[in-house]
Amino acid sequence: MECQRCQQNEATVHYTQVVNGEKTEIHLCEQCAEQEGYMNFSNENMSIHQLLTSMFPFDQNVNQAQSIQTQQHNLQCDRCGTTYQQFRKRGKFGCSNCYRAFESNLNPLFRRVHSGNTKHVGKIPRRIGGNLHKQRELEQLQAKLQQLVYDEAFEEAAQVRDEIRKLKEELQQNKDGEA
Amino acid sequence: MSLQNFINDAISPWLNTEGVDNDIVLSSRIRLARNFEQVPFPTSGDNDALVKVLEYMEQEFDQQSYKDFKQFQLVKMNDLKPVEKRVLVEKHLISPSLAEKDHTGAALISKNEQASIMVNEEDHLRIQLYYPGFELSEALNKAQELDDWFEERIKYAFDENRGYLTSCPTNVGTGLRASVMMHLPALAMTNQINNLIPEINKLGLVVRGIYGEGSEAQGQLYQISNQMTLGKSEEDIVEDLKSVVQQVIENERRAREWIMEQLGIQLEDRIFRSYGTLANSRIIQSKEAAKCLSDVRLGIDLGLIKDIPKTILNELMVLTQPAFLQQYAKKTLSPNERDVFRANLIRERLQLEK
Numbered sequence: 001m002e003c004q005r006c007q008q009n010e011a012t013v014h015y016t017q018v019v020n021g022e023k024t025e026i027h028l029c030e031q032c033a034e035q036e037g038y039m040n041f042s043n044e045n046m047s048i049h050q051l052l053t054s055m056f057p058f059d060q061n062v063n064q065a066q067s068i069q070t071q072q073h074n075l076q077c078d079r080c081g082t083t084y085q086q087f088r089k090r091g092k093f094g095c096s097n098c099y100r101a102f103e104s105n106l107n108p109l110f111r112r113v114h115s116g117n118t119k120h121v122g123k124i125p126r127r128i129g130g131n132l133h134k135q136r137e138l139e140q141l142q143a144k145l146q147q148l149v150y151d152e153a154f155e156e157a158a159q160v161r162d163e164i165r166k167l168k169e170e171l172q173q174n175k176d177g178e179a
Numbered sequence: 180m181s182l183q184n185f186i187n188d189a190i191s192p193w194l195n196t197e198g199v200d201n202d203i204v205l206s207s208r209i210r211l212a213r214n215f216e217q218v219p220f221p222t223s224g225d226n227d228a229l230v231k232v233l234e235y236m237e238q239e240f241d242q243q244s245y246k247d248f249k250q251f252q253l254v255k256m257n258d259l260k261p262v263e264k265r266v267l268v269e270k271h272l273i274s275p276s277l278a279e280k281d282h283t284g285a286a287l288i289s290k291n292e293q294a295s296i297m298v299n300e301e302d303h304l305r306i307q308l309y310y311p312g313f314e315l316s317e318a319l320n321k322a323q324e325l326d327d328w329f330e331e332r333i334k335y336a337f338d339e340n341r342g343y344l345t346s347c348p349t350n351v352g353t354g355l356r357a358s359v360m361m362h363l364p365a366l367a368m369t370n371q372i373n374n375l376i377p378e379i380n381k382l383g384l385v386v387r388g389i390y391g392e393g394s395e396a397q398g399q400l401y402q403i404s405n406q407m408t409l410g411k412s413e414e415d416i417v418e419d420l421k422s423v424v425q426q427v428i429e430n431e432r433r434a435r436e437w438i439m440e441q442l443g444i445q446l447e448d449r450i451f452r453s454y455g456t457l458a459n460s461r462i463i464q465s466k467e468a469a470k471c472l473s474d475v476r477l478g479i480d481l482g483l484i485k486d487i488p489k490t491i492l493n494e495l496m497v498l499t500q501p502a503f504l505q506q507y508a509k510k511t512l513s514p515n516e517r518d519v520f521r522a523n524l525i526r527e528r529l530q531l532e533k
Contacts, residue, residue: 079219080219080223080225082223090222091347091348092220092222092301092346092347093220093222093344093345093346093347093348094219094220094222094223094346095218095219095220095223096214096216096220096336096338096344099338099341099344099351106341106348109348110341110348110351110409113348113349113407113409114351114352114407114408114409114410115383115407115410116410117352117407117409117410117411118340118409118410119340119341119409119410120338120339120340120341120342120343120351120352120353120409120410121410121411121412122342122352122353122355122411122412122413122416123323123326123342123343123353123412123413124337125330125335125337126327126330127330127334128337128339132339
């Protein structure tokens with residue numbers, strides 16, 4: 001088996017991690033393992049940094065064109081100056097704008113850390129206000145409607161349908177207002 | 180001086196109130212990670228910007244009150260002695276890494292110590308709320324209110340798709356970490372805990388020992404928390420954790436009945452020996468103290484020991500940590516001296532109940 005990182009040497013270090021019950025295996029040669037911090041046992045426990053770094057989908061796509069990789073790795077946040085390489089090494093963003101700067105690389109990472117999820121469905125700050133809240137409510141109602149129809153609870157479903165209609169109208173009005 | 184209140188008053192007032200299922204769940208905690216939109220994250224090391232965050236928090240929130248949380252006080256790491264910081268760490272009001280942030284770190288702590296907002300830890304704000312017993316939903320509601328209160332004045336870093344933006348990718352989305360501290364002596368005694376932990380991990384939750392090194396739990400205290408923060412609503416995260424905790428509670432209850440039946444006098448012997456050790460020893464290491472405290476607490480819960488209040492485990496687990504002992508001794512102690520002081524403190528505390 002060849003090393004996943006340099007794809008040159010024989011992989012001699014095999015590392016298995018379980019995140020949220022999902023097993024990932026990493027196979028590296030000794031040099032790469034050392035560089036990625038897997039061999040650093042003298043430092044007692046593996047630091048959280050190294051653990052985090054290991055969650056990154058590093059160069060696993062063996063067939064990926066080299067140019068795309070280089071391009072991805074040259075990303076830099078235009079606000080705080082953090083490069084994608086630094087982010088990968090530290091496992092931490094430098095500022096809120098880094099999320100935009102590294103956007104193209106984030107989905108695989110989030111999927112790995114958050115059991116396949118990439119989109120926030122929780123709380124929204126009040127100041128973001130109106131339409132986003134309504135949009136979320138609409139999504140929830142539509143899911144509820146589907147369930148009710150499935151359960152053949154048609155009376156309740158009709159009510160939910162009316163609520164959806166009303167919400168859609170409100171959303172449309174707000175959009176027209178903005179335009 | 181009210182800073183001394185935090186430090187000298189060793190036990191957070193909320194710890195002494197009774198909570199739901201508190202024979203097994205000692206406390207519930209909610210933490211929300213939040214950042215200022217326009218300021219680099221604490222991980223960036225831009226200290227000038229971070230000091231501004233700290234000054235802003237002081238100016239806006241120091242000495243303010245919000246509903247149940249009266250008289251927030253902003254405590255700067257810079258103003259604390261090392262031992263004072265360690266006391267705050269041992270009370271779980273701040274994290275060890277905040278304690279190291281001398282120039283930028285601070286904590287905004289409510290008078291009852293139920294709410295502690297760490298400033299410039301890994302994120303600009305870490306809103307933490309503690310409740311006694313199994314009270315996750317209540318804790319979440321209160322944390323959300325507190326969050327709204329801060330949000331009235333702070334523009335948070337938020338993205339429609341990614342949610343609340345945090346310096347670590349493991350917190351993005353809700354920024355929510357919900358956890359409970361559980362006392363699981365019977366599951367540990369019957370070795371069931373070793374089978375249970377991998378099962379809980381498979382559900383996307385994390386179990387770890389508290390106060391112990393690594394995963395070894397001192398005093399059979401375990402913390403269970405969610406790991407995922409993205410793609411689930413706050414309410415769902417808390418509900419999922421609650422349903423698992425509920426099952427663990429039931430398992431622990433069954434295991435307690437089982438050991439009562441099966442071990443009988445042996446169990447009683449173990450509990451009263453531990454009681455005897457705590458009441459009489461002159462030198463006691465923290466590990467032994469934790470084990471004995473766990474036994475005694477189990478004895479209280481099983482009705483075998485009647486003259487000691489339940490909260491003694493929570494209280495003494497905190498009080499017998501190194502920094503508290505030094506506070507009690509009013510000087511720096513060598514590890515050997517600590518063991519003597521620990522034994523003294525426990526004996527005196529038990530005497531108080533006579």
